[in-house]
Amino acid sequence: MTILIFGASGQVGWELQRAVSPLGPVIVPKRGAYDFRDPKSLKDVVEAIRPDVVVNAAAYTAVDAAETNRNDCFAINAISPGVLAEAAEGLGAWIVHYSSDYVFDGAKPEPYVESDDCSPLSVYGESKLGGERAVSQVSKHLIFRTSWVHSPRGSNFVKTMCRLGRERSQLKVVSDQFGAPTGAALIADVTALAIYRASVGQPIATGIYNLTSAGAGSWFDVAVEALDTALSAGLIERKPEMTPIASDEYVTAARRPRNSRLSSDKLRDALNIQFPDWRDGVRRTVKELKDIGVK
Numbered sequence: 537m538t539i540l541i542f543g544a545s546g547q548v549g550w551e552l553q554r555a556v557s558p559l560g561p562v563i564v565p566k567r568g569a570y571d572f573r574d575p576k577s578l579k580d581v582v583e584a585i586r587p588d589v590v591v592n593a594a595a596y597t598a599v600d601a602a603e604t605n606r607n608d609c610f611a612i613n614a615i616s617p618g619v620l621a622e623a624a625e626g627l628g629a630w631i632v633h634y635s636s637d638y639v640f641d642g643a644k645p646e647p648y649v650e651s652d653d654c655s656p657l658s659v660y661g662e663s664k665l666g667g668e669r670a671v672s673q674v675s676k677h678l679i680f681r682t683s684w685v686h687s688p689r690g691s692n693f694v695k696t697m698c699r700l701g702r703e704r705s706q707l708k709v710v711s712d713q714f715g716a717p718t719g720a721a722l723i724a725d726v727t728a729l730a731i732y733r734a735s736v737g738q739p740i741a742t743g744i745y746n747l748t749s750a751g752a753g754s755w756f757d758v759a760v761e762a763l764d765t766a767l768s769a770g771l772i773e774r775k776p777e778m779t780p781i782a783s784d785e786y787v788t789a790a791r792r793p794r795n796s797r798l799s800s801d802k803l804r805d806a807l808n809i810q811f812p813d814w815r816d817g818v819r820r821t822v823k824e825l826k827d828i829g830v831k
Contacts, residue, residue, distance in 0.1 A: 537735050539744045540587035542570070542578070542620070543594030548634060548685040552593055552722035559732055563587065571757060572612040575619035582623035589731055590624040592617055593633040595664075599638070600789035602659040613663035618670025625674040630734055632727060635744070637715060639665040642793025647752070649799050650681070650744045658790035668744065677729055678740070680723065680803075683796050684758070686817070687720035688824040693755065697762045697827055698711035701772040711756035711780030715796030716748040719817035723747055729807055740806040746798035750812035761815050765822040801802040 537560035543549040544564040553562055563585055570577040582590060596602060596612040615632050624631040638661035639654040654664045671677050677752055686694040694717065700707055726747055733739050755760070759778065766772045781792065800811050 547720040549593035555724035555728035614666030617667040637796040642795040647797035647799040684717040745803040
């Protein structure tokens with residue numbers, strides 16, 4: 537089984553190369569060979585390689601910048617995923633795509649399930665919903681909605697907190713937005729399992745699945761967990777004074793959902809797995825930052 541990965545240099549894409557490698561040849565096209573702002577280039581790559589599975593881990597993730605850069609955001613997150621899906625469909629291949637908690641407005645008091653109505657608050661969220669709808673048009677698709685992704689690579693909240701923990705004596709962190717920080721390694725491992733099931737004739741049903749760590753916390757909770765771990769691991773010398781604040785006190789260009797909790801029960805039952813608590817993943821990322829000497 538040949539697996540073609542787009543976005544392999546990102547957090548999830550990097551982990552995917554490791555996770556799916558036991559399943560067969562993994563091909564990562566050179567970045568100069570395609571451009572997500574030029575959908576035809578993506579179609580050409582897929583048709584030249586003729587993979588059994590196309591995994592799209594590429595995304596425009598600058599949530600605030602998207603508010604003034606709508607065209608690029610939609611080209612990368614909505615239009616191009618649809619082109620990849622159509623190219624995969626033409627080969628009889630699977631398409632695996634990643635979406636976001638930002639497709640919801642956060643008004644629901646309980647965790648969101650896959651069938652809940654979407655109502656994004658931001659351009660980024662709108663673009664991710666557009667990508668979902670485009671990819672959903674083909675017959676063999678898996679769309680994984682995830683949230684608050686982190687890893688030792690790339691830019692993410694856990695890494696930022698560890699850096700600020702070294703640089704500042706005081707930190708103010710939003711405490712009224714809730715979700716489940718989810719490690720890129722977990723996302724990649726679950727993706728690999730789903731692809732494996734497909735390869736042995738026991739696929740999970742095509743469709744949308746929530747894929748997040750278990751439990752939930754606020755951004756403030758995540759910051760505390762990350763910095764407590766960083767302190768015990770010797771990544772920081774002292775923990776800053778932490779102050780919880782409301783979202784209204786931290787103004788951003790894009791609105792964020794207050795409730796980003798996603799229920800992963802559907803995926804849990806489909807793959808017969810249990811998802812680890814979000815704290816486990818945060819601790820893992822912080823300890824890996826220490827191990828690899830990331831500043």
